[in-house]
Amino acid sequence: MKDDVMKTPIPVSLPPLATGLIAVAACAIFGWLFLLAESEVAVLGLVLLAVLAGWGAQKTGLSATLGTAMHQHSGAMNGAIVASLLAVIALLGTEHFPLLMLSTMLLYLVAALGLNVQFGLTGMVNFAGAAFFGIGAYTSAVLTTHTAVPPLLILLAGGLIAALIGALLIVPVVRTAGHYSAVVTIAFGVLFKTFLEVNEVLGGPQGLMVGSMNVFGWDFNNGPVLMGHEMSFYVNYALLSSGLAILAFALTRRLERSWLGLALDSVRLDETASACFGINVVRAKVLAFTYGNILAGIAGALYGMMISFIAPNSFTFSDSLLMVSIVLLGGLGSLWGSALAAVIVVLVPEKLQILQEYxxxxxxxxxxxxxxxxxQGLLPRGVRSYFPGGRAQR
Amino acid sequence: MDIGLLGQYLANGVMLGTMYALVAVGFTLFFGVLDVIKFSHGDVLMIGAFTGFTTYLGIVAIGIENPWVALVAVLVVSIATTAALGALIARYLVLPLKSAPPLNILLITLMLGTALREGVRLFYPDGSNPKAFPALLPTASLELGSFSLRADSVILVSAGIAVIIGLNLLINRTRLGLAIRAVAQDEETAKIMGINYTMIVLVTFAIGSGAAAFAGIMNGLYYNEVNFGMGLLLGLIGFSAAIIGGLGNIYGAILGGFLFAGLQTVGAVALPFASAYKDVFAFGVVIALMAWKPTGLIAERSSDRV
Amino acid sequence: MSSIKIENLYTAYDKADVLMDVSLAVEPGRITCLLGSNGAGKSTLIRSILGLTPPRAGRITVDGKDITGAPTHKVIGDGIACIPEGRRMFPKMTVSENLRLGAYQVRDEALIRERMERVFETFPRLAERRDQLAGTMSGGEQAMVSIGRGLMAGPRILLIDEPSLGLSPLYVKENFRIIESIRETGITVFLVEQNVRQTLAISDYGYVLSGGHLVAQGSAEDLRNDKEVYAAYFG
Structure with missing residues (x-):
């Protein structure tokens, strides 16, 4: 686990990069074991191990070393993380359920990254995250069953429709601040689910069937064959979700580090001062709100295709609060924090079925x-640094 | 349109308006004294309704049959418990976060609302199913043509309005109300006047929560049902009503409550074919209102509190 | 008659020290003043006494009773009242409600009415406007309400923070005259001011605060005649 409290790293014999790579590999093996763990005792044991490891990493200064590794060798570290994600998917191969969980977690992460830009960077809290996620899912349900639009385009359509419906809220959200804009998104979040339940065209409380994903003729309902072994068809979704999550992560990181990200930060910290320095506050808010809704919509569209059946009950106000929880638990504005929190919020209750209900x-x-x-959250966001060649930390 | 039916709509609208106003007044009081939104208010109301329901079961269990005795016991226990809960929330969740970003209090109380809701759903016996709330009021009705005026409705509305008037008198005419208004207008000067600030904040939260419990019992008696999710919608409606009335203004909150009920009723009259959409319509109107008048119909001025 | 004693007081906001090792005494039945420029820490001293900004170290006693760090309503209960800087009306309340709040801890309604009548005798103008909202009054009228409100509690000790701030010279003169008359009723006064000349004219004893330290003290007459102090701190 990484942490931004910059303690002096205890001199470890290994250079930061090597330590970092070993840690990534360890996390990958842990993730693989965790996803495969069957008994509740095993899962509990692994959760305990993770808590201890995180605590130990902070105590020994390992987290600081990891922070240095992420900072100085970001290319290699990010490459290693992507590679180990792919390795975990490959290792899971034929396991339907763990792959589904992993993909669900990744899609929630995509939505949470969008919320993080709205809430963490710009300070606009969106209590309708699950509604925008649901808009994407319902878009893919309608488009896959009634049209011949290529499913990859449907993902974009999901994002687009979410952004368009979000645009209806832009006027009240941008014109109001704090509490008032909270009521707008809360009202929308509750309205959305109520609307789905009473709307017969969209299947009412029973919901809708969703067609599967299909990339250039490759139907995602077929399991890919690797070296003669047929794998679970969820491998397709896991790979696509990973791609989506990596893309969303990279984009959000670029946004955060760009001048635009700085503008969003300044809008959060002080709207009036930002306006005085020539930042277009309205444009910044519209941008952040739309960006977040697009991410949620795209993630929702793929989610719908993956689980092939959607109902209003998956997109309730409580689910929206769960998404806000991911952002808050991880730490406002902290992207790795969102990733860690998505694991905790999505995966842990799935693995510990007794917890699912609770x-x-x-x-x-x-x-x-x-x-x-x-x-400040589990993995607080680092402070921007503007030394020559320097970047915002993590 | 049939006059009788119109009367029925009107009676229903007044009933809803009274309930909404009672909830909205709570939001306004909390915002007045502390500048915070306590979003768990709706779920505190639900706790009030469930406490009342449980009290009724207890009363029946010890063999008391008289509905009036039961009603008094239900009201007293429910209001007292809920008031204490409100004060506890203020003391342990709201006051400690007073100097944190204001959004944190909104978030922590939203999460508390979820915790209360889920707590009842999971731990109340058979909590995930609606409970049949007893009809404790006489159900005789007065027939005026096709319009029937039921005694229980009349009692409920009168009692609700009496509580609203009582709250208003408490705020505007008593020493306690003077202290609440002083804290709302200028916290520090209120302290300099010798007002025990923390105590006043806790009492205010207790009063607002007690009013919500009353609304919860009203809701249970009117619909003959309570369920774990009832607070989410009522809380959101009360919050919207308080905002429409310009947060922090007690008359605005009352007006907002009746306005919201009016909107719902008009929606039901105008779109009878789409009665299922009445909540969708109401919230659509809230969003539209926020776009049009972002700070509510009665604009909030920082000095215009409580 | 009552007194305040402050010993070795340190007060800080977050990390910035504002008062450093301040010791002073407010003698019973007299007007003691604290002079100093903006930012010298004068208002912080008042806040420390009232418990609004509890001190980090040191001791504050009223008639020998330790009130260091006590909650504000307890300090007020010990017979201290304050006329705060900038008058601090409750703007959406009437004049009589503002006055009523001054006597918040008094439970005897007859006594409250009696005191209010006395305030109206001192400021006949307020009697005419008792039902007007305080926020709609002029600065001078608000100053009257503020002083009246301070007297409503029937305090033994009155803390007055910058009564001349933002008032026209005519009202300033009138206010100082009233403060002088408050002493005649046996109330101990602790007056915090920037307005050196007029303050020393009515005070019995004075302290000078600069940069959080006490730099001079003496009888009002001595301070008036101390050319060095004048040159160094009141330029």
């Missing part, structure tokens, strides 16, 4: 504790 309760209590005792 997940809204569990995470609401966790967020309350977080807000009281560690409001």
């Amino acid at each position: 997940r809204f309760l569990l995470f609401s209590v966790l967020v309350i504790a977080m807000l009281l005792f560690r409001p």
Whole structure:
């Protein structure tokens, strides 16, 4: 685990890069074991191990070393992370359920990254994340069953429709601040689910079937064959979700580090001062809101295709709160924080079935504790640094 | 349109308006004294309704049959419990975050609302299913042509309006109300006047939460049902009503509550074929109102509190 | 008659020290003043006494009773009242409601009415406007309400923070005259001011605060005649 508290790293005999690569490999093996773990005892043990490892990494200064590795060798480290993600997918190969969980987590991460740009960078909290996710899913349901639009384009359409419907909210959201804009998104989040439930065209409470993904003639319902072994068809979705998550991560990182990201930051910190320095506050907010909704919509569209059946109950206000929880638990504006929190919020209850029923309760209590005792989140965002050649840390 | 039916709509609208106003007044009081949105308010209301329901079961269990005795017991226990809950929330979740970014209090109370909701769903016996709330009020009705005026409705509305008037008198005519208004207008000067600030904040949260419990019991008696999710919608409606009325203004909150009920009723009259969409319509109107008048119909001035 | 004693007081906001090792005494039945320029820490001293910004170290006693760091409403309960800087009306309340709040801790309604009548005798103008919203009054009228509100509590000690701030010279003169008359009723006054000449004219004893340190003290007459202090701090 990484942490931005810059303690002096305890001199480890290995250089930061080597330590970092070993840590990534360890995380990958851990993830693989975790996804495959069957018994609740095993899962609990692994969760405990992760907590201990995270705590130990902070105590020994390992996290600081990892921070240095991410900072100085970002190319190699990011490459290693992508490679180990692919390796985990390949190792899971024929396991349907773990692959589905991994993909779900990655798609939630995509949506959470979008929310993070809205909330963490720009300071506009969106309590309708699950609604925009749902808009994407319903778009893909309608388009896959009623039209011949190529499914890859449907992903974009999901994002686009989410952005368009979001545009209806832009006027009230941008014109209002704080509490008032919160009520707009809360109202929309509740409205969306109520609307789906009473709308017969969209299947009412029962929901809709969704067609599968199809890339250039390759139907995602077929499992890919690797060296003579047929793998789970979820490998397709896991790979595409990974691609989407990596793309979203890279884009969001670029956005954060660009001048635009700086503008968004300044809007969050002080709207009036930003306006005085010539930042177009309205444009910054519209940009952040639209960007976030597009990401949620695209992720939702792929999610719909993957689970092939969607219903209003998957896109409730509580689900929106769960997405906000991911952003808050990870740390506002911290992208790796969102990734870690997505793992905790999505994967842990899926693996610990006893928790599944209690997940809204569990995470609401966790967020309350977080807000009281560690409001900066699990992996707080680093401070921007503008030394020559330097970049915002993580 | 049939006069009788119109009367029915009107009676229903007044009933809803009273309930919404009671919830909105709470939001306005909290915002007045502390500048915070306590979003768990709706779920606190739900706790109030469930406490009342549980009290009723207890009363029946010890063999008391008289509905009036039961009603008084239900109201007293429910309001007292909920008021205490409100004060506890203020003390342990809201006041500690007073100097944090204001959004954190909104978030922490949203999460608390979820926790309360989920807590009842998971831990109340058979909590995920609606509970049949007893009809404790006389159900005799007065027939005026096709319009029937039921005694229980009349009692409920009168009692609700009496509570609103009582709250208003409390705020504007008593020493406690004077202190609440002083804290709302200028926290520090209020302290210099010798007002025990923390105490006033806790009492205010207790009063607002007690009013919500009353609205929750009203809701249970009117619909003869309580369920774990009832607070989410009522809370959101109360919040919207408070905002429409310009947060922090007690008359605005009352007006907002009746306006919201009016909108829903008009929606139901105008779009009878789409009655399923009445909540969608109401929230659509809230969003549109926010676009048109971002700070509510009665604009909030920083000095215009409570 | 009552007194305040402050010993070795340190007060800080976050990390910035504002008061450093301040010791002073407010003698019973007299007007003691604290002079100093903007940012010298004068208002912080008042806030420390009232418990609004509790001190980091040191001791504040009222008639021998330790009130260091006590919550504000307890300090007020010990017979201290304050006329805050900038008058601080409750703008959406009437004049009588503002006055009523001054006597918040008084439970005897008859006593409150009696005191209010006395305030109206001192400021006949307020009697005419008792139902007007305080926020709609002129600065001079608000100053009257503020002083009246401070007297409503029937304090033994009155802290007055910059009464001349933002007022026309005519009102300033009038206010100082009233403060002088407050002493005659046996109330101990601690007056914090920037307006050196007029303050020393009515005070019995004075302290000078600069950069968080006490730099001079003496009887009002001595301070008036101390050319060095004048040159160094009041230029």
